[in-house]
Amino acid sequence: MPKSKPARVHPAPDESPADSATEGAALARRLAGWQVPVAQDRPARARSKPGAGAFSLAGMDPGATPFSGGDKARDKASVETLATELDVLQNLFYADKRFKLLVVLQGTDTSGKDGTLRGVFGKISPLGVNTTGWKAPTDEERAHDFLWRIHHRAPGAGEWRIFNRSHYEDVLVPAVNGWISDAQTAQRLQHINDFERMLAETGTVILKFMLHIGFDEQRERLQERIDDPDKHWKFNVGDIEVRKQWTQYQQAYERLLGATSTASAPWVVVPANSKTHRNLMIATVVRAALLKLKLRYSPADPKLEHIKIA
Amino acid sequence: MPKSKPARVHPAPDESPADSATEGAALARRLAGWQVPVAQDRPARARSKPGAGAFSLAGMDPGATPFSGGDKARDKASVETLATELDVLQNLFYADKRFKLLVVLQGTDTSGKDGTLRGVFGKISPLGVNTTGWKAPTDEERAHDFLWRIHHRAPGAGEWRIFNRSHYEDVLVPAVNGWISDAQTAQRLQHINDFERMLAETGTVILKFMLHIGFDEQRERLQERIDDPDKHWKFNVGDIEVRKQWTQYQQAYERLLGATSTASAPWVVVPANSKTHRNLMIATVVRAALLKLKLRYSPADPKLEHIKIA
Numbered sequence: 001m002p003k004s005k006p007a008r009v010h011p012a013p014d015e016s017p018a019d020s021a022t023e024g025a026a027l028a029r030r031l032a033g034w035q036v037p038v039a040q041d042r043p044a045r046a047r048s049k050p051g052a053g054a055f056s057l058a059g060m061d062p063g064a065t066p067f068s069g070g071d072k073a074r075d076k077a078s079v080e081t082l083a084t085e086l087d088v089l090q091n092l093f094y095a096d097k098r099f100k101l102l103v104v105l106q107g108t109d110t111s112g113k114d115g116t117l118r119g120v121f122g123k124i125s126p127l128g129v130n131t132t133g134w135k136a137p138t139d140e141e142r143a144h145d146f147l148w149r150i151h152h153r154a155p156g157a158g159e160w161r162i163f164n165r166s167h168y169e170d171v172l173v174p175a176v177n178g179w180i181s182d183a184q185t186a187q188r189l190q191h192i193n194d195f196e197r198m199l200a201e202t203g204t205v206i207l208k209f210m211l212h213i214g215f216d217e218q219r220e221r222l223q224e225r226i227d228d229p230d231k232h233w234k235f236n237v238g239d240i241e242v243r244k245q246w247t248q249y250q251q252a253y254e255r256l257l258g259a260t261s262t263a264s265a266p267w268v269v270v271p272a273n274s275k276t277h278r279n280l281m282i283a284t285v286v287r288a289a290l291l292k293l294k295l296r297y298s299p300a301d302p303k304l305e306h307i308k309i310a
Numbered sequence: 311m312p313k314s315k316p317a318r319v320h321p322a323p324d325e326s327p328a329d330s331a332t333e334g335a336a337l338a339r340r341l342a343g344w345q346v347p348v349a350q351d352r353p354a355r356a357r358s359k360p361g362a363g364a365f366s367l368a369g370m371d372p373g374a375t376p377f378s379g380g381d382k383a384r385d386k387a388s389v390e391t392l393a394t395e396l397d398v399l400q401n402l403f404y405a406d407k408r409f410k411l412l413v414v415l416q417g418t419d420t421s422g423k424d425g426t427l428r429g430v431f432g433k434i435s436p437l438g439v440n441t442t443g444w445k446a447p448t449d450e451e452r453a454h455d456f457l458w459r460i461h462h463r464a465p466g467a468g469e470w471r472i473f474n475r476s477h478y479e480d481v482l483v484p485a486v487n488g489w490i491s492d493a494q495t496a497q498r499l500q501h502i503n504d505f506e507r508m509l510a511e512t513g514t515v516i517l518k519f520m521l522h523i524g525f526d527e528q529r530e531r532l533q534e535r536i537d538d539p540d541k542h543w544k545f546n547v548g549d550i551e552v553r554k555q556w557t558q559y560q561q562a563y564e565r566l567l568g569a570t571s572t573a574s575a576p577w578v579v580v581p582a583n584s585k586t587h588r589n590l591m592i593a594t595v596v597r598a599a600l601l602k603l604k605l606r607y608s609p610a611d612p613k614l615e616h617i618k619i620a
Contacts, residue, residue, distance in 0.1 A: 100454075143466030144410075145512035151461045156453030187511055194504035201497055202455035 020291070027288050030066045034269050034281075036210075036261035055258030057250055057269070062214040064271040067281040075276050082283035083123045089287065090160055092295045094128045099293055100155040100204040103162045103286065106169075107211030108249060109239045110221035112272050113164050116211070119279035120286070121162060130155075133164040146170040146188065147195050154199060167192060171256050176248045189259040200264035207289055208265060209282055210257060211272040215246055330601070337598050340376045344579050344591075346520075346571035365568030367560055367579070372524040374581040377591040385586045392593035393433045399597065400470055402605045404438045409603055410465040410514040413472045413596065416479075417521030418559060419549045420531035422582050423474050426521070429589035430596070431472060440465075443474040456480040456498065457505050464509060477502060481566050486558045499569040510574035517599055518575055519592055520567060521582040525556055 036055055068075050093099065103121075105113045121129055132153045141149045147167055155161035171188050174180040180188070196206055213221075222243070225235040242249070261267040268285055272278040346365060378385050403409065413431075415423045431439055442463045451459045457477055465471035481498050484490040490498070506516055523531075532553065535545040552559070571577040578595055582588040 140466065143468070144464060145508060145514075147508065148461060148464060151458060154454060154458065156450065158453070191508045191511070194508065198455060198457065198501045198504065201501070204455075 024288070027284065031268065031285070034060070034066065034271070036257045036267040036269060038261050038263050038266055039259065055254050055261075057212065057254055057257075060212060060269055060271065062212045062217060062271050063273040065274055065277040066271070067284055068274075068277055072276060075280050079119060079276060079279045079283055082280070082287055083120060085287060086121065086283060086290075087124045089290045089295065090124045090128045092297065093160065093290065093293075094158040095297050096293075096295045097158040098203065099295075100157060100199075101160040101290075102155055102199065102204050102206045103160070104166045104168070104206070104208040105162065105164055105211065106166060106209070106253075107272065108213065108218060108246075109236075109242060110218050110225070111211035111213045112275055112278050113211060115275055116209075116279060116282055117162060117164060119275070120283045121160075124160070128158070129160040129162065131162045131164055134166055134169060145191075147191060151195070155204065157203065167195075168256055168260075172249065172252050175255075176245055176252050185255075186259075189256065192260050193262055196260070196262065196265040205289060205293070206265035207286060208261075208267045209285075210253065210267055210269045211278060212269050213272045217273045218243065218246075334598070337594065341578065341595070344370070344376065344581070346567045346577040346579060348571050348573050348576055349569065365564050365571075367522065367564055367567075370522060370579055370581065372522045372527060372581050373583040375584055375587040376581070377594055378584075378587055382586055385590050389429060389586060389589045389593055392590070392597055393430060395597060396431065396593065396600075397434045399600045399605065400434045400438045402607065403470065403600065403603075404468040405607050406603075406605045407468040408513065409605075410467060410509075411470040411600075412465055412509065412514050412516045413470070414476045414478065414516070414518040415472065415474055415521065416476060416519070416563075417582065418523065418528060418556075419546075419552060420528050420535070421521035421523045422585055422588050423521060425585055426519075426589060426592055427472060427474060429585070430593045431470075434470070438468070439470040439472065441472045441474055444476055444479060455501075457501060461505070465514065467513065477505075478566055478570075482559065482562050485565075486555055486562050495565075496569075499566065502570050503572055506570070506572065506575040515599060515603070516575035517596060518571075518577045519595075520563065520577055520579045521588060522579050523582045527583045528553065528556075 069078065093101065105116055107113055117131060121131075134150075137146075137149065150163075150167040153161060153163075171185055171192070175185045200206055222235070222239060225231040257267050257269070268281075270278055270281050379388065403411065415426055417423055427441060431441075444460075447456075447459065460477045463471060463473075481495055481502070485495045510516055532545070532549060535541040567577050567579070578591075580588055580591050
């Protein structure tokens, strides 16, 4: 079946290198304070110890809007523009074939992972982007190490893969509920760092977003799912139990964010009380990471130069 | 379909702990010099540098028979007994479910990998053991990191998986032919160590055997494949080209053996000019590794105690 071809536009063709540097600096300014400090290479086991010197979410306001232009309507329009740009970039990425892209979306219930998929990645042709929504493991998956099913879904050359939840659930749920020991959690954090470094060293760009909402915001969103019958399908009675463990989950997040934000695969905390802002920030960061890759179509093939199809 | 049930024999029921200790000492004595020294934990990158202090195959006689009882007929009978014991152990392993077993068979053409599968693992019910023979990667596999397809075939709880060739081909063929740089080879060796440590820490027993034959022995075996029409299917003209690179392959083997023999996953070099000895040695080492696990059926279920099927 013929497919309408996306415009063959090189990314940001109107940008001079100087503009690009300015934009990079502006991005860095906005990201400051939201990027989880990159831990020095190896000792995840040590860094993952809870307590002194650990990463803290306290003081990261889930209602902040560091990427906003100041006007909600304008922000919405920016998200639309960015989402369209991401489609063009994905097409180029697919043609280029040098890289793989893995986007990890984590966050508590109602933090907006599904909404991000629609709002940020919704315009991209399904040819080039795949999503995996991770649930509790099956018996076969449980019979293997926790990265077994994850590795199998890692993106191939030219592909984008979005993880809606991820291998990070395996250092959240079992850790909070005491199903794995502190030592096992530390071991898993090390396995994750080794695994992601291997993916990065073999061409995978890894972008990890922690969608950060407040306790009160979650109450509103859960209540809305109960009050609106059209949203009942989104509601799970178990969510109420998980909400009671809010503090434990925040602590588990702090531990994993501190231990697994690496040069290969940094974590960005996204203040996500505002859905528009959440999409704007994620789309901006993804676009910037793609522009850094200097994506390109393969050079023209001289053998094709004089061919006329009869 | 009803299956004939293997004898419910606990491993080596006739062994007292003292016998077992004696046997362990005897095994260690025989293995001495054939186990590749376990490199100190992490720095695979450093250890994999060719040159001074590196592991050497020189002086490891492929015609040696350290595990022989001195009489070929007796050795053959021992292999038969061991192979039957392995079937019983596998059944117990499957019931126990605490472990996974990964056996890696590496070696040049004609070194006897297929023969090992038949001779050592041929009596085990296919219910519990699976073999993967690794060939050149497909396009989809090439689009991922080299461990992607390997991880997917890693054994699950209670399973045995035998690799006929393995991920080690990815630090042999491309390295010898210059398709990957020295730095990339070192990186892959590190990826292998991280990967295998993760598998080991999540319950996988990893046994790696390098089937070591001599240059002259290979000549004879290749010639036999040419002279005997019934063996033509085993012969590949490409094998002659690979034979010309004998020295480079031996060096590549030395590098990988030195870099990836770890506490989690040690390498054993198996002198393999004698097929009987090769099987005897591998079967003995596999059996010993299994006995160390203290495999057991789950405790009897008291709820079943008084049930009579009407």
